[in-house]
Amino acid sequence: MPFVRIDALGTGTARLDALGQAVHDALVETLGVPPDDRFQVLTGHDGVTSTLRYDDHLGIPKDGSVVFVAITMRSGRPPELKRALYRRIAELVHERTGTEPRNVVVTVTENTCVDWSFGDGEAQYAPAGAEPDGALR
Structure with missing residues (x-):
């Protein structure tokens, strides 16, 4: 169960929806x-009342169409799957919104079963007195 936050500059509802769908796909x-x-939490920034700050880290230039994608998910996926994920996100975002892949910044934060509650104040993946479910979701 990944939890995704997407922040983008100068973004209307249609672009935010396309970004969210691209990342989900x-x-x-x-x-x-x-x-x-x-x-998902999708946030557009107008550059005045809210904005994003970025530089050309690692020699990769960014512009006003920059998109930050932060994914929180359960740990255990190998590096090659994460690399494939980053690549596919950049491809789909470019295909669906015209955003250049160089403007797509993705971070992944991993955690464990007990770090999730889907409601009712319960840790559904790690109930009290039970062994935590180790399956990835």
């Missing part, structure tokens, strides 16, 4: 996330 295609397993 990449998660489904590369990591096998179930299609109905979507939890």
Whole structure:
């Protein structure tokens, strides 16, 4: 169950929706996330009341169409799957929004079963008195 935050500059509803769908589709295609397993926060920044700051780190120039994608997910996926995910996100974002792949910044933060609650104040993947479910979602 990845939790995704997407922040983008100068973004209307249509672009935010396309960004969210592109990231979700990449998660489904590369990591096998179930299609109905979507939890996203999509935020557009107008550059005045809210904005994003970025530089050309590692010699990769960014411009006003920069997109930050932060994914929190359960640990255990190998590096090659993460690399495939980054690549697919950049491809789909470019295909669906015209955003150059150099403007797509992706971070992954991993955690464990007990770090999730889906409601009711419960840790559904790690209930009290039970061994935590180790399956990736």
